[in-house]
Amino acid sequence: MQPAIRTNLTDSATGSLRAEILGGRWGVGARIPNEAALADLLSVSRGTVREAVRVLVSQGLLDTRQGSGTYVRSTVDSSAALDGVKRTGLRDQWEARAALDLEAARLAALRHTPADLDRMRQLLAERGTVADGGSDAFIRRDLAFHKSVVAASGNRAMMELYDFFTAAITETIHATIDGELPEPDQQAHAAIVDAIAANDPDRAVAAVRAFMAPVLAQLERLLSQ
Amino acid sequence: MQPAIRTNLTDSATGSLRAEILGGRWGVGARIPNEAALADLLSVSRGTVREAVRVLVSQGLLDTRQGSGTYVRSTVDSSAALDGVKRTGLRDQWEARAALDLEAARLAALRHTPADLDRMRQLLAERGTVADGGSDAFIRRDLAFHKSVVAASGNRAMMELYDFFTAAITETIHATIDGELPEPDQQAHAAIVDAIAANDPDRAVAAVRAFMAPVLAQLERLLSQ
DNA sequence: TTCATCAAGTCATCGGATGACTTGATGAAT
DNA sequence: ATTCATCAAGTCATCCGATGACTTGATGAA
Numbered sequence: 001m002q003p004a005i006r007t008n009l010t011d012s013a014t015g016s017l018r019a020e021i022l023g024g025r026w027g028v029g030a031r032i033p034n035e036a037a038l039a040d041l042l043s044v045s046r047g048t049v050r051e052a053v054r055v056l057v058s059q060g061l062l063d064t065r066q067g068s069g070t071y072v073r074s075t076v077d078s079s080a081a082l083d084g085v086k087r088t089g090l091r092d093q094w095e096a097r098a099a100l101d102l103e104a105a106r107l108a109a110l111r112h113t114p115a116d117l118d119r120m121r122q123l124l125a126e127r128g129t130v131a132d133g134g135s136d137a138f139i140r141r142d143l144a145f146h147k148s149v150v151a152a153s154g155n156r157a158m159m160e161l162y163d164f165f166t167a168a169i170t171e172t173i174h175a176t177i178d179g180e181l182p183e184p185d186q187q188a189h190a191a192i193v194d195a196i197a198a199n200d201p202d203r204a205v206a207a208v209r210a211f212m213a214p215v216l217a218q219l220e221r222l223l224s225q
Numbered sequence: 226m227q228p229a230i231r232t233n234l235t236d237s238a239t240g241s242l243r244a245e246i247l248g249g250r251w252g253v254g255a256r257i258p259n260e261a262a263l264a265d266l267l268s269v270s271r272g273t274v275r276e277a278v279r280v281l282v283s284q285g286l287l288d289t290r291q292g293s294g295t296y297v298r299s300t301v302d303s304s305a306a307l308d309g310v311k312r313t314g315l316r317d318q319w320e321a322r323a324a325l326d327l328e329a330a331r332l333a334a335l336r337h338t339p340a341d342l343d344r345m346r347q348l349l350a351e352r353g354t355v356a357d358g359g360s361d362a363f364i365r366r367d368l369a370f371h372k373s374v375v376a377a378s379g380n381r382a383m384m385e386l387y388d389f390f391t392a393a394i395t396e397t398i399h400a401t402i403d404g405e406l407p408e409p410d411q412q413a414h415a416a417i418v419d420a421i422a423a424n425d426p427d428r429a430v431a432a433v434r435a436f437m438a439p440v441l442a443q444l445e446r447l448l449s450q
Numbered sequence: 451t452t453c454a455t456c457a458a459g460t461c462a463t464c465g466g467a468t469g470a471c472t473t474g475a476t477g478a479a480t
Numbered sequence: 481a482t483t484c485a486t487c488a489a490g491t492c493a494t495c496c497g498a499t500g501a502c503t504t505g506a507t508g509a510a
Binding site for chain 2: 047081082161171
């Protein structure tokens, strides 16, 4: 059956305001009606209007200035951009992050500085094993190493995304599967660093791909159950 | 001089709550203190708490249920990641999207369905030239083709990300540079489809890389001016 | 054991009140 | 005539209290 739509006044007020803004009723920089007027227009209380406006401010569409008014900051909506990624499956998220790992390793091989190399090697040496300080700590150290590879690419957008995916993947793993993923050994990690150190982008890509293959295979197995 | 920091209670309340959530004080699914208690904890009124909570709900971190309470929905902050990526340069964004193009083409070569192939070929045929209907329309058609390649990878996370980057890049291009980027010709596009049709992942990657190289080079030139 | 009823807890919404801030108008001093 | 301090109106920021709607676990009868 068609599920009953449960909504609340703030959400519909937010939607109405967003529609007006995106629809171009007020141009960028224009001052929109004050809170009392909006409350009248939307037939809700001022508190509800404030909540709706606050949401649109947080999404970059509006801008409030105390004593002056509320102004349109932008008429393009990019707030929902990454929300969809969170709703995708674990395999998809893992593959997307792997795409970053791959290209980051390639770029790192082309651009890394001596300091980058030192840092990667140091983190690799500190990585140790699961036995040292428990599983969580090991995962953190392992992650720190992978992030240092992305950092060596010199690409900040990839670093930001890598953080996002790492958090999303961690959350999804906790929510969906209980099994263990294979953890590539120290040698597989070292191969990546070696390829980068040798300024060999193709070998770096190959090393990361070899690294990822067993994990993805296990992931497929766990998810197909 | 150090600019005076102007803030408001709602923003700091939002920040405090977000920090607690991201810091793991409450796990996913946990019920956080009720509005009155949060008002006490944050030393603000209940109205301010409601505005802060509403913002976090709109960002996917919290979830309110009337009569029951407010719950943690996710501890992954996509809005922060979005802001972070937006603050990076055009080259970084372009490279990150190229990473997706590369891996998506590889996966498409391995997984595409006949329907995927039909769609890619159809969009490629419709792509035409800049002369047909103006620059904006051409960019849209070009983009539709590239997105069909990503779609053929069967990876929804990559599709969402691709949309996100496309929007971010468009925004950044309008804001930063005025020059033209070289547009690879129809043949370069066709080479990608051919490699995918031949189920040849390595050739697909090579085709995309060859495709991207001149654009990146021009980007470097424009940005170094 | 099952299930309707109920009461406590919680968010949703409203209305009013006060404070802080911005901005244009006013008018005196130069 | 110009400059600038002062002021008043308008607006958002914040708080408070009250009522309604909804959820949920406890209660007790069938």
